[in-house]
Amino acid sequence: MKTGLESEGRTVKVAVDAMGGDNAPEEIVKGVELARDKYPDMSFQLFGPEERIKALLQNDDRITVVPANSVIAMEDEPVRAVRTKKDSSIVLAATAVKEHTADAFFSAGNTGAVLAAGLFIIGRVKGIDRPGLTTTLPVVTGDATGSFTMLDVGANADYKVTNIEQFAVLGNFYGQTVMGIKTPRVGLLNNGTESDKGDKAHREAYQRLSEMTNINFIGNVESRELLNGAADVVVTDGFTGNATLKAIEGTALSMMTLIRSKIMASTKAKMGYVLSRNAFHQVGQVMDYSKHGGAVLLGLKGAVIKTHGSSKAETVRNTMGQIHQIIASGLIQQTIDYFDTSADQTNVDNTEK
Amino acid sequence: MKTGLESEGRTVKVAVDAMGGDNAPEEIVKGVELARDKYPDMSFQLFGPEERIKALLQNDDRITVVPANSVIAMEDEPVRAVRTKKDSSIVLAATAVKEHTADAFFSAGNTGAVLAAGLFIIGRVKGIDRPGLTTTLPVVTGDATGSFTMLDVGANADYKVTNIEQFAVLGNFYGQTVMGIKTPRVGLLNNGTESDKGDKAHREAYQRLSEMTNINFIGNVESRELLNGAADVVVTDGFTGNATLKAIEGTALSMMTLIRSKIMASTKAKMGYVLSRNAFHQVGQVMDYSKHGGAVLLGLKGAVIKTHGSSKAETVRNTMGQIHQIIASGLIQQTIDYFDTSADQTNVDNTEK
Structure with a gap:
C-alpha cells in the first residue's frame, strides 16, 4: 500500500x-x-x-x-x-x-x-481517534512569502486532549512532507504564551506536547500572532480552530471591503487607488487562501x-x-x-x- | 446604593x-x-x-x-x-x-x-458565578458607523453553560444602557448558524438561550460574520472569545502592515497612497478599537x-x-x-x- x-x-x-x-x-x-x-x-x-x-x-x-x-x-x-x-x-x-x-x-x-x-x-x-481538518494560511510579514498550517479547524467540535497530541504528529508530518520544512515549529493555540494559560484541557495539552520527543514543540501561540508566523504548524481543538480560522477570514474580507468603500467615497482617493492598484492586487493575492490549496482531512x-x-x-x-x-x-x-x-x-x- | x-x-x-x-x-x-x-x-x-x-x-x-x-x-x-x-x-x-x-x-x-x-x-x-470581560468592536460595513459587544473575551478560560446564560443577561443590559439599543440582538458565537452546531456545551447553551424570555436571542453567529454586524451582543465562553478577539485584532493589524509594505515597495503606488491617504486614515480610525473605550468586567x-x-x-x-x-x-x-x-x-x- x-x-x-x-x-x-x-x-x-x-x-x-x-x-x-x-x-x-x-x-x-x-x-x-x-x-x-x-x-x-x-x-x-x-x-x-x-x-x-x-x-x-x-x-x-x-x-x-x-x-x-x-x-x-x-x-x-x-x-x-x-x-x-x-x-x-x-x-x-x-x-x-x-x-x-x-x-x-x-x-x-x-x-x-x-x-x-x-x-x-x-x-x-x-x-x-479523530481525523483533523488541516488548512494552510499565509504568513503576512513584510515580504509575505510564507505560510503556516493549522489543525483541527472544524472536523470535530468535541475533543479530548489525546486528539490534540495526534494533531501535533499529523501536522508535523504535513509540515515536513507537503510544506517541505525539515523541523516544523509546532505551537499550541492558546490564550497566552505562558505554560499555565488556557482552560484545563489546554493546560494538559501543553504538558503532553512538552513531553513529546518526536516534534519540535515551541509552546503556546496566540491567535493574534498566527499571521506573523508564530509557528509553522498550529494545533488546536476543532471548536477554537474553526472560530479562529473564520475570524481571520472574516476580518481580512471586511478590511478589504472597508478600504475599498473608503477609497471609492472620495475622487482624490480614487485617483490614488488607480496608481496603487497593483499593490492592492498583491494584497489580495497574499490573502487569497485558495492559492494555498484546499483543506486536508488528516x-x-x-x-x-x-x-x-x-x-x-x-x-x-x-x-x-x-x-x-x-x-x-x-x-x-x-x-x-x-x-x-x-x-x-x-x-x-x-x-x- | x-x-x-x-x-x-x-x-x-x-x-x-x-x-x-x-x-x-x-x-x-x-x-x-x-x-x-x-x-x-x-x-x-x-x-x-x-x-x-x-x-x-x-x-x-x-x-x-x-x-x-x-x-x-x-x-x-x-x-x-x-x-x-x-x-x-x-x-x-x-x-x-x-x-x-x-x-x-x-x-x-x-x-x-x-x-x-x-x-x-x-x-x-x-x-x-463568574464575571465576563466585555469588549466593544467596530462593525465594518460600507459606512462603518456601528459596533458590537462581545463577552466573555478572557476573564475565564474554564466555564460552565450557566456562565454563558449570565453573560447573555449582562451583555443585554450593557447593550441597552451603554450602547443605547432598546432590544439588542443577542447571538451565541458558534461553529455554524444551525441549532445543532458546536460542541456539547455550545449546543446546550443554544437550547438554554432559546428558552430565555428576557433577551432577544437571534441564534448562533459565526466569527466570520461578527464585523458584518451579525449581532449587537455576542456571547461566548472566555476561551473561544479570547481566541476570536485576538484573531480579529491580529488580522486587522497584519492587513494594515501588508498594505503599507506593498505600497511602499513601488514608487507609483506610493504616489497613489499620498492621494488616498485620508481614506487609509479613516480605515485606521474605524479599526482602532480604543475609540470604543476599554474592556469592562461585567x-x-x-x-x-x-x-x-x-x-x-x-x-x-x-x-x-x-x-x-x-x-x-x-x-x-x-x-x-x-x-x-x-x-x-x-x-x-x-x-x-
Whole structure:
C-alpha cells in the first residue's frame, strides 16, 4: 500500500466529485483539465452524470468519467446523505479511494458530507481517534512569502486532549512532507504564551506536547500572532480552530471591503487607488487562501481534500498540485506506519477533558 | 446604593490606577485631565506616588491624588501580586470602589491583576458565578458607523453553560444602557448558524438561550460574520472569545502592515497612497478599537474598566466617557437588582460542561 511515487513510477490518481461546489460541474472539469495539462504524472476520475460531464471535456487524456447519478446538495444533512445517496458523486469518489482505484478524493461540495464520507467510507488510520481538518494560511510579514498550517479547524467540535497530541504528529508530518520544512515549529493555540494559560484541557495539552520527543514543540501561540508566523504548524481543538480560522477570514474580507468603500467615497482617493492598484492586487493575492490549496482531512487511510464551495478552475488546479505533493511525498503511508505501530505499543489515553 | 446620576445630581467618581500601562503615569494623568475638562460631572482619584503624580498635574480641579507606594508590574503573577502588594495603585483603587468612595475602577495595567482585584476586592454580584470581560468592536460595513459587544473575551478560560446564560443577561443590559439599543440582538458565537452546531456545551447553551424570555436571542453567529454586524451582543465562553478577539485584532493589524509594505515597495503606488491617504486614515480610525473605550468586567458590584497597556491620553479620555455612560445609566445597579432577585428565586445550575 506504499504510495510514494518515486518508488513506483506510476501516476497520482484522483477521484474527483465533479458535482460539488457552487460552480460545478463546469469549473471543476475545467480545473481538472488545467491540472492534467500541468502534471503529466496525474490521472483523474470524474464522478458525475456521464453525458453532462463528457460534454464539458475538451480532451479526455488521463481523464475517465465515472457515472454518478445523484448529488449531495450543500443543504443536505451530511451523515444521512452519505448513508442514503449511495450513487452520489461524493460517495462513489470516496469509495474509489477505499478500493484503491484512486489515491485521493477531491471535492468542493458539502463539507460535512465530505468529512463523513472520508470517515465512514475511507476510514481512520488505526491508532487515530479523530481525523483533523488541516488548512494552510499565509504568513503576512513584510515580504509575505510564507505560510503556516493549522489543525483541527472544524472536523470535530468535541475533543479530548489525546486528539490534540495526534494533531501535533499529523501536522508535523504535513509540515515536513507537503510544506517541505525539515523541523516544523509546532505551537499550541492558546490564550497566552505562558505554560499555565488556557482552560484545563489546554493546560494538559501543553504538558503532553512538552513531553513529546518526536516534534519540535515551541509552546503556546496566540491567535493574534498566527499571521506573523508564530509557528509553522498550529494545533488546536476543532471548536477554537474553526472560530479562529473564520475570524481571520472574516476580518481580512471586511478590511478589504472597508478600504475599498473608503477609497471609492472620495475622487482624490480614487485617483490614488488607480496608481496603487497593483499593490492592492498583491494584497489580495497574499490573502487569497485558495492559492494555498484546499483543506486536508488528516488521519484517514487515504487523502481527502476539500476546497471552498466557491472554487473556480484555477483553485481546482492549485489544489491538484497540493494533492500531487501529498501523494508523492508518501504522507499518508507515513501516518499509517507511525500510528499503526504506536497503536500496538501504547494505551491510548481517552480521558475526557 | 443606587448609582443612577440623574436621581442624585452628583458626580461620577473614578478611582484611577495612575501607574498602569506602558505610558504611565504621564499619559494617564494627561488623559484624566482631558476627561475632567470634557465631563463637568466627573471627579477622579489618582492612585500613585504622590509627589510624582502631583508634579504632572496641570490643574487639580476635581482631581485628588491618593498615595500608593508600590506598583503591580506587567510581568507580576496577578493573584499573588494583588494579595501581597496591599499599597499598590491597583489594590488601593479597587478598594476605593469596594468602600464606595468611588463608582468605578480604571486601569491600563496588568490585566490579570485588574481582573483579580475586581473579583477579590470589589466582588461578584450575588447570583453571578463568574464575571465576563466585555469588549466593544467596530462593525465594518460600507459606512462603518456601528459596533458590537462581545463577552466573555478572557476573564475565564474554564466555564460552565450557566456562565454563558449570565453573560447573555449582562451583555443585554450593557447593550441597552451603554450602547443605547432598546432590544439588542443577542447571538451565541458558534461553529455554524444551525441549532445543532458546536460542541456539547455550545449546543446546550443554544437550547438554554432559546428558552430565555428576557433577551432577544437571534441564534448562533459565526466569527466570520461578527464585523458584518451579525449581532449587537455576542456571547461566548472566555476561551473561544479570547481566541476570536485576538484573531480579529491580529488580522486587522497584519492587513494594515501588508498594505503599507506593498505600497511602499513601488514608487507609483506610493504616489497613489499620498492621494488616498485620508481614506487609509479613516480605515485606521474605524479599526482602532480604543475609540470604543476599554474592556469592562461585567458582573461585579462596581464598575471595573481595563484599557490596553499601550493607551495614550486620548484613549484614557474616551474610556472615561464610557465609564460616565456606565455609571450614569445605572448599569451596575440594574445587574445587582436582577441577579440578586434571581439568586433568591432559582437554583443555579452548576452542571459541568
